[in-house]
Amino acid sequence: MDGGIGLPVTRRDAPGKVSGDAQYAADFPHAGCAYAALTTSSIARGRIVRIDTAQAERAAGVQMVLTHRSLNEGLGEETFAMKGGHMQSSFLPLTSDEVHYAGQIVSLVIADTQEQAEAASRLIAIDYDAQPASASMDDGDRVEKPLESKSIDVGNANAALAISPVTIDATYVTPAQHHNPIELYATSAEWREGRLLVHVPSQWVMGTRMGLATIFGIPAEDVHVECPYVGGGFGGKATILPHTVLIAMAARRLGRAVKLVVPREAMFTVGSFRPATRSRVRLAAERDGTITAVSHEQAGQSATIDHVSFAVTEVTARMYASPNIRVRESTVATDVNTPGFQRAPAEAPGFFGFECAVDELAVALGMDPVALRTKNEPARDPVGNLAWSSRKLTECFARGAELFGWSRRTPEPGSMVAEDGALIGYGCATACYPSASGPSAARIRYSADGVCIVSLSAHDLGTGAYTVMGQIAAEVLGVPNHLVRVQLGDSTLPSGIIAGGSVTTSSSGSAVHVTALAVRDALLRAAGGGELVDGFVVSPDGSRRPATEVLAECTSGFIEETGVWKPDSISDKQMQNGLAGGMAFSSALGKYATYSFGAQFAEVRVDPLLRTVRVHRMVGVFDCGRIINPRTARSNLAGGMIWGASFALLEETQIDRKRARFANTDLAGYHFSTNADIGEVVVEMLDGSDTLANPIGTKGVGEIGIVGMPAAIANAVYHATGVRVRKTPIQVEDLLV
Numbered sequence: 001m002d003g004g005i006g007l008p009v010t011r012r013d014a015p016g017k018v019s020g021d022a023q024y025a026a027d028f029p030h031a032g033c034a035y036a037a038l039t040t041s042s043i044a045r046g047r048i049v050r051i052d053t054a055q056a057e058r059a060a061g062v063q064m065v066l067t068h069r070s071l072n073e074g075l076g077e078e079t080f081a082m083k084g085g086h087m088q089s090s091f092l093p094l095t096s097d098e099v100h101y102a103g104q105i106v107s108l109v110i111a112d113t114q115e116q117a118e119a120a121s122r123l124i125a126i127d128y129d130a131q132p133a134s135a136s137m138d139d140g141d142r143v144e145k146p147l148e149s150k151s152i153d154v155g156n157a158n159a160a161l162a163i164s165p166v167t168i169d170a171t172y173v174t175p176a177q178h179h180n181p182i183e184l185y186a187t188s189a190e191w192r193e194g195r196l197l198v199h200v201p202s203q204w205v206m207g208t209r210m211g212l213a214t215i216f217g218i219p220a221e222d223v224h225v226e227c228p229y230v231g232g233g234f235g236g237k238a239t240i241l242p243h244t245v246l247i248a249m250a251a252r253r254l255g256r257a258v259k260l261v262v263p264r265e266a267m268f269t270v271g272s273f274r275p276a277t278r279s280r281v282r283l284a285a286e287r288d289g290t291i292t293a294v295s296h297e298q299a300g301q302s303a304t305i306d307h308v309s310f311a312v313t314e315v316t317a318r319m320y321a322s323p324n325i326r327v328r329e330s331t332v333a334t335d336v337n338t339p340g341f342q343r344a345p346a347e348a349p350g351f352f353g354f355e356c357a358v359d360e361l362a363v364a365l366g367m368d369p370v371a372l373r374t375k376n377e378p379a380r381d382p383v384g385n386l387a388w389s390s391r392k393l394t395e396c397f398a399r400g401a402e403l404f405g406w407s408r409r410t411p412e413p414g415s416m417v418a419e420d421g422a423l424i425g426y427g428c429a430t431a432c433y434p435s436a437s438g439p440s441a442a443r444i445r446y447s448a449d450g451v452c453i454v455s456l457s458a459h460d461l462g463t464g465a466y467t468v469m470g471q472i473a474a475e476v477l478g479v480p481n482h483l484v485r486v487q488l489g490d491s492t493l494p495s496g497i498i499a500g501g502s503v504t505t506s507s508s509g510s511a512v513h514v515t516a517l518a519v520r521d522a523l524l525r526a527a528g529g530g531e532l533v534d535g536f537v538v539s540p541d542g543s544r545r546p547a548t549e550v551l552a553e554c555t556s557g558f559i560e561e562t563g564v565w566k567p568d569s570i571s572d573k574q575m576q577n578g579l580a581g582g583m584a585f586s587s588a589l590g591k592y593a594t595y596s597f598g599a600q601f602a603e604v605r606v607d608p609l610l611r612t613v614r615v616h617r618m619v620g621v622f623d624c625g626r627i628i629n630p631r632t633a634r635s636n637l638a639g640g641m642i643w644g645a646s647f648a649l650l651e652e653t654q655i656d657r658k659r660a661r662f663a664n665t666d667l668a669g670y671h672f673s674t675n676a677d678i679g680e681v682v683v684e685m686l687d688g689s690d691t692l693a694n695p696i697g698t699k700g701v702g703e704i705g706i707v708g709m710p711a712a713i714a715n716a717v718y719h720a721t722g723v724r725v726r727k728t729p730i731q732v733e734d735l736l737v
Contacts, residue, residue, distance in 0.1 A: 003474040003481025005696075008631035012486065013229070013466045022229045026186035028199040030257030033188065034063055036247060037109045037117035038266055039124050044102040044660035045133035045335045052125040056109055059123060061116035063254055066108040066246065068094050073249060076214045080338060081239045081583060082308045086204075086211030088239040088272050089338035091305040094246060099128065100305050101336045102135070102661030103269025105243060110250050110258055133660035137276055137301045137332035144299050150311045150329035152383055157282075157326035160293035164284030168361045172281065172353025173727040174710075176301060176653040176662075177274040178267070179342050180670060183231025185241060185267055189248040190257035195222045196248060202227040202489070203238040204498040205457050209491040210581030211240045212248060220580065225491040230499075233461040235341030236271045238500045243270055268665040272340025273653065275301035275310065279353035283361045284324075291361075291376045293324040296354055300346075302331035306338040312350025314383075315432055318593065319354070321378035335660050341500055343640065344703040347433055348647060348710065352728060355429035355711035360724065369428055369715070370397050370406060370599075381593035389592035389692035390699075392623040393430065396599035396686065400428070400621040403682055404601040413722035422605040424616075425720025431598035431708030435625070435690075435699035436503050438585025439566035439578040440511040441494035444473055444519050446559050448552035450535075452479040455487040458496030458508040463702055464632030465504055471628055472509050472696060476516035478535035478547070494562055495579040502596070502700025503585055505628060507565070510694045515563030522559045526550050567694065592692050596699040598622040600641065600708035603679075604716040611735040613717060615645045617680035618709065625690035625699035633701050637683045640705020646673035647706065648713035649729050 003009055016022035053065040071094040079085035093105035107124050111117035134142060161167055188199045196216065202208050205225040213220040230237060243260055251258040262270055277300050284293035296313045313327030342348075362369040374394045380387055401407070409426040410416055416424035442456040454473045460466045470484040487493060497507040520532050527550045530539040537545045551558060566575045569586045578584030601619040606612070618641050627633045650671040654663040664670045683705075689697030710728055717735070718724050725734045 003471055003484060005471055005475040005628050007471065007629065009467055009471055009481055009629055011464055011467045011632065012470060013460060024183055024229050024231050025188065025199045025201045025227060026259065026261050028188060030188055030190050030259065033257040033259050034110050034112060034254060035114040035117045036250065036258055036260035037121040038105050038243065038262065039107040039121045040266055040269065041099045041102060041104040041106050043099055043128045043130040044135060046099050046128050046130040048097040048099065048106060048126060049129050050127040051107065053107065056120040056123040059116065059120040061112035062109060062120045063112065064110040064250060066094060066250060067106065068097050071095060076217050078211050078215050080306050080308065086207045086240050088241045088340055089306055092245060093242050101269065102659065103266065103337065105270060108246050108250065110254065133335040135334050135336050135655045135660040136657050137299070137334055139657065142332045142334060144330040144332050145307060147309050147329040147331065150309065150313065152314065152317050152325060152327045154383060155324035157293040157295045157324040160324040161282055161284045161295065164292050165287055166285045166364050168281065168283045168357050168364060170281060170357055170360060170726055172279045172356055174277045174349040174352055175728065176276045176655070177342065177651045178653050178670060179234040179236040180667060180672065181232025181234060184264065185262040185271055186260065187244040187247045188257060188259035189251040191252050194218070195224065197224045198244065198248060199226050200244055201230050201237045203230065203233045203459050203461060203500055205489060205491040206495050206581035207498060208240055215245055216248065223491065226489065228489040230459060230461045233499065234343045235345060235500055238341050238498060241271055264667065265665045268662050269337045272338060274342035274345065275339035277349040279350060281353050281357035283357055285361060285365060287365065289365055289367050289372050289375050291320050291322045294320060294322045295326040297328040298350055299330045299332055301339060302333050303336050303338045304333045307331055307333060308339060310346035312346035315347060315434065316350060316354045317383050318381050319430060319432060320376040321382055325382060343643065344433060344706045347707045351429065351431065351707050352710040352714065355708060356714050356726065359427065359715040370401055373397060373430060384593065386591065386593040389594040390623065390625065390688060390690040391597060392686050392688060393597040393599065396597060396621040396623055399684060400599040400601050400619055403621065403684060404619040406601065413719055418605060421608060423608055423720040425604045425606065425716035425718070427712045427714065427716030427719055428599065428601045429708035429711035429715060431600050431704050433502060433596045433700050433704040433707055435506065435594040435596050435693055436501050436585050437506040437510070437567045437694055438497050438503055439564065439570060439575040440497045440508040441562060441564045441579060442508065442511040442515040443494045443560065443562040444515045446477060446519050446523065446551060448548050448557045450479065450483045450548050451485060452477055452483060453485045453487065454512055455493045456496040456508055456511065457489065457491055457493040458504055459489050459499035461499055463636050464629060467632055468505055468509060468628040469512050472512045473516045476513065476520055478532060497585060501585065502702040506694045506698045506700065507585065509628065509696050509698060510565040511563060513696050514565045515561055518561040518563050519559050522561060523547060523550055526554055594693045594699065596622065596624045596704045598704050598708060600712045602709065602712040602716045604713060604720055606717065606720045611732045613649055613730060615677065615679055615713065618645065619682045620705065621684045621686065622704060623686050623688065624701045624704065625688060625693060626697035627685050628698065630685065633685060634683045636701050637705040638681045640703065641681055641709050642673055642678050644706040644709025645678060645713060647728060648710040652729050
């Protein structure tokens with residue numbers, strides 16, 4: 001069999017993408033389509049006191065200009081996804097004259113052509129009553145808001161810190177960052193006899209359908225959201241962005257299709273971003289390296305319009321065995337657009353500070369950083385005292401150290417020098433990400449011609465879902481890979497889960513698995529019993545018949561089943577909500593603590609005079625349960641590691657604090673890694689199947705690759721230079737001491 005689980009099957013979506021046949025949201029044609037252009041606010045906080053659209057309305061081809069004065073339609077209540085809704089923000093632009101952040105949408109021009117819309121949008125004159133604003137959580141008037149529900153206390157960490165012989169107390173800072181996928185945000189909308197058709201780059205077509213139905217007061221069945229391909233998501237396309245609502249509204253008012261492609265600069269404010277963070281980490285240990293106290297306090301940037309947190313301490317609290325644990329979370333409201341999901345939303349910035357602090361503790365103890373981590377490996381979840389569904393972190397470190405050549409490391413900072421004089425630094429860090437799952441459905445049709453069609457409204461962000469969903473079905477039914485067809489990204493298909501939080505394979509893959517089993521059982525009943533082996537029905541007497549012969553004898557010539565899967569920790573009511581498009585997944589499986597784990601290593605080379613940092617190589621070894629496709633999984637993990645290097649050394653959304661706005665809103669000023677910035681990347685995945693997590697034994701792969709790498713690189717920079725940098729990005733000036 002050439003398409004089953006565990007095989008490095010080539011991505012089945014690859015031919016369409018390289019040939020140009022794959023259609024993304026902005027590619028879908030709509031007859032008589034009009035085009036939209038945005039105008040965004042030039043101030044960060046205040047009110048619009050005058051908006052003159054007369055000249056724009058008289059411009060050639062203009063069909064409509066929407067502003068807060070003309071947007072008078074009654075809309076159903078929807079809110080931010082983290083508050084139980086489906087929106088990127090609980091604030092919808094154009095619903096009032098208030099301005100809450102720089103770059104907020106303040107008008108929308110609809111014209112016959114894109115060029116006409118853009119030209120007319122520049123003719124709108126706006127006067128503001130500007131108020132003092134702040135886009136930085138470090139401004140003096142910003143106050144931390146504690147999140148009491150996120151607090152964890154085990155033992156007495158403060159008391160242990162006070163008496164322990166070795167302690168670390170340090171603060172670490174990460175900046176705001178923005179996702180910049182190749183595919184721009186885009187929406188096209190068309191109403192046909194009261195039904196809404198939307199093409200939008202989406203990580204959650206079912207959630208988008210449910211949210212738009214609520215907003216426009218129509219049945220969910222009357223909303224069709226189609227998104228077969230996503231040109232990069234990372235979390236920014238997981239929720240309904242405000243402009244999608246406005247475009248659908250304009251299309252209904254005009255009675256014709258309307259399309260908007262958001263320009264790169266506007267993507268920094270019409271969507272979401274990764275908020276800035278500040279972490280204070282305190283660790284205590286005995287002189288033999290036994291950790292006696294863990295304290296992690298994190299403050300995250302939020303928005304004045306949405307107090308939302310992305311808490312990491314519930315994960316960092318579970319990393320090491322300690323009798324005393326104290327964690328706290330808080331938010332700092334700023335005048336910015338609502339922050340949102342971005343690949344490993346909390347874990348990527350949170351583990352930077354936490355794992356750097358563990359490295360600092362190793363230095364203070366005079367202990368090998370790998371040895372310190374493995375010495376304090378917890379036998380059970382140290383917070384809830386739950387058993388791990390699986391945890392092979394020590395194996396990850398052992399194998400990673402072997403692959404990396406960690407034994408060549410000399411502990412003294414600056415003691416390793418390359419032939420060209422560059423300072424060599426070795427660093428390591430732990431990676432962890434909750435392995436969540438949620439309800440999902442799938443439909444499989446197995447026909448007499450041998451073709452197996454797998455259909456569900458899950459998504460492929462470019463990470464391989466088309467491929468692995470087919471492999472799971474092929475494994476059960478014994479169908480050759482070339483005869484498997486997979487349909488995704490359409491709200492008319494059986495309900496798939498949001499593509500976020502590394503849940504797709506575990507959730508939708510489990511649904512495909514149970515549905516394939518149902519097809520298999522139906523096939524065997526039609527055959528009068530026996531077993532299905534490599535596409536043949538083997539009867540109790542040992543005779544073999546091709547499955548296609550049995551299918552040909554069925555009345556319809558095929559067998560079709562629809563199946564649903566949910567984790568045991570989710571109730572039937574939650575399941576129904578999730579299948580309808582609600583947020584319903586959980587990483588808590590009741591009896592077990594379920595996470596993906598990894599050990600990550602980095603070697604950097606630092607110029608001794610210029611102090612420039614280059615990532616020479618990276619190694620990651622991961623415990624992610626059963627690997628459906630090692631080719632796509634390795635690509636996921638390597639991509640996360642590369643992004644982690646970008647996080648550590650390059651990425652920062654710079655803030656013009658005087659004007660309270662993002663300053664580098666283009667690909668010239670917003671820096672991220674390219675091929676020239678990355679050396680060797682080695683990824684290995686441990687064998688194993690976590691069937692306590694789900695029927696197919698998988699755990700999350702998509703996000704964990706980025707989690708430990710920023711800290712591993714920062715720790716390597718310290719080892720090379722002796723300079724401890726407690727913020728990202730690490731820049732030349734940080735090392736000129």
